[in-house]
Amino acid sequence: MKKIIIIGGGIAGLATAFRIQSEINEGSNLECILLEGTDHFGGKISTEKSDGFVIERGPDSFISQKPAAIQLCKRLGLEDRLTGTNPGAPSTFVYTGGKLVTMPDGLSLMIPTKFLPFAMTPLFSLPGKIRMAFDLLIPKKLDNSDESLASFVRRRMGEEALSKMAEPMLAGIYASDPEKMSISSTFPMFVETEKKYRSLILGMLARKKAMLMNSSKRPTNPYSLFMTLKDGLGEMVDASIKKSPNIQFKSGAKVSYIGKQKEGWNVKLDDGWESQADALVVATPGSVTAKLLQNIAPDTAELLNSIHYVSTATITLGFKKEGFSHSLDGFGFVVPKTEGRSILACTWTSSKFPHRAPKGYVMLRCYVGGALQEDIAEKDPKTLENLVRKDLHQIMGITETPIFCKVFKNHKSNVQYHVDHSAKIDAIMEDLNNFPGLFLAGSAYRGIGIPDCIQNGTLAAESALKFLNGKSPQLV
Secondary structure, three states: OEEEEEEOOEHHHHHHHHHHHHHHHOOOOEEEEEEOOOOOOEOOOOEEEEOOEEEEOOOOOEEOOOOHHHHHHHHOOOHHHEEEOOOOOOOEEEEEOOEEEEOOOOEEOOEEOOHHHHHHOOOOOHHHHHHHHHHHOOOOOOOOOOOEHHHHHHHHOOHHHHHHHHHHHHHHHOOOOOOOEEHHHHOHHHHHHHHHHOOHHHHHHHHHHHHHHHHOOOOOOOOOOEEEEOOOOHHHHHHHHHOOOOEEEEOOOOEEEEEEOOOOEEEEEOOOOEEEEOEEEEOOOHHHHHHHHOOOOHHHHHHHHOOOEEEEEEEEEEEEOOOOOOOOOOOEEEOOHHHOOOOOEEEOHHHHOHHHOOOOEEEEEEEEEOOOOHHHHOOOHHHHHHHHHHHHHHHHOOOOOOOEEEEEEEEEEEEOOEOOHHHHHHHHHHHHOOOOOEEEOOOOOOOOOHHHHHHHHHHHHHHHHHHHOOOOOOOO
C-alpha cells in the first residue's frame, strides 16, 4: 500500500484529497492522510449562519468562467445548491467626487465596448475619455517582459483609468498595490489581447462579436459570472470531507518537521505523532511552506519567503429593511484610494445574493486593508466598526444602528503576485525536480481564486498519483 500525506486543509488541500479519494474508489491501493494545523478545514473559506443570515468570513463567491469550482460542486453532489447573483440588481458603482457613480454599460473590467454609454458617463472626465480612446492608436508592447498592472494601464489607457477603475477594481481583487502586482500573473488576458489585437478595445470588441456569433451554436450558460452555494461556501468544505471517507482528516495537527528519506518522506507533528509517506503534497501558505522546506530545499524556501502576504478584514453588518436609508439597487461599490476612505469596497450582499439575509432585513459586507492600507486591517474590531459605519454614513447616508456587526480579520492571508511572479514559480517548480515525491499546491503559485486553488490541488494530486505509478509527474 502506498501512502500520500497532504499538509494543509484549505480548499487546495481538500481538492487534492478528493481527487485521491476518486482514485481509491477505482480500486487503487492507497492510504491518504490530510493534516491541518488549525481546528478548521477550508482555509479562508468559513461560513457562519445566525438567525437566518449567511455570513462569509472569507470569499463569498467564485467566478464561473474558470470551471474547476463548478465541476467540483457537481462531483460533490452540490449542483442543485449552486446559485448565482440576483439578475435584477446588476449595477455596480464607483465612489468618486463624493458620490456613487454607476459603471457604464459595456465596460468590460476597464475596457469600453459600447460608445454611447462610455461617452455619456460622468465617471471619467473628457480628457480621461480621450486618453482611454488612444488605446485604439497606441502600438503594442514588443517584448515579453512582465510589467506592473499600473504600468500596463497607464501605457494603454491612461492615469484616470488606473485611478478610477484598475486600482479599485482590478488591484482590489488581489488587495494589491497596482504599482507592484504582475499583469501577466493576475490578468494575462489583457497581455494576450494586446499581443493578438494590439488594442484592448479592438480585442474586446472582437471577442464580443465572436461570442455573439457563437451564442446560437452553444447551449445557454446557466451560470452568472459570480456563483456561490445556497448555505454558503462552507457547504463545499463539508461535502469535500464527507465525500472522501477513505481519507484520514486530522485537525489540530501542526507539522513541525518533514524530512527526506532514502525512499519517501518522514512527517512529524508538534504532539510527537510521526508517519512515513511515499508522496507528500504541501498545500499551506507560502511562508508556512518555506519553514517546512528550509532544511530540505533551501532554494525553494528562499523563493517562497520572497512572496509577500498582506492583511485584510471584512466587516459585515445587518439592518432591518423597513425604513432603511438606501435602496440598495445594485451589487455594491468600490472606492479609489484617492477618495481617502477606510473602505476599499462594499458588497450589498442582500441584493447581490438575496438568500443571504432573512426576509425583512438587509446585509452589507465591507472590505478594508490590503497592500495600500494594511494598517487599517490591523485595528481592533470596535475601531473597524466605527470607521466603516462612518464611511457608510458619508457615502450611502446610512444612519441606522446595525442589529449586528461581524468583524473578521485575516492577518497576512492575502498573497501578492508581484512583477515576475511567474518566473519565480517556474524556478520553484524546477527546483522541485530535485525532490521526487514532493508537490506543492495552494494560492501562492498560479492563481488565488477558489477555482484556481481547486485546479491546482487536483493537478498536485494527479502528479502525486503519476509519481507513485512510476510515471513522470507534471509539476503545477
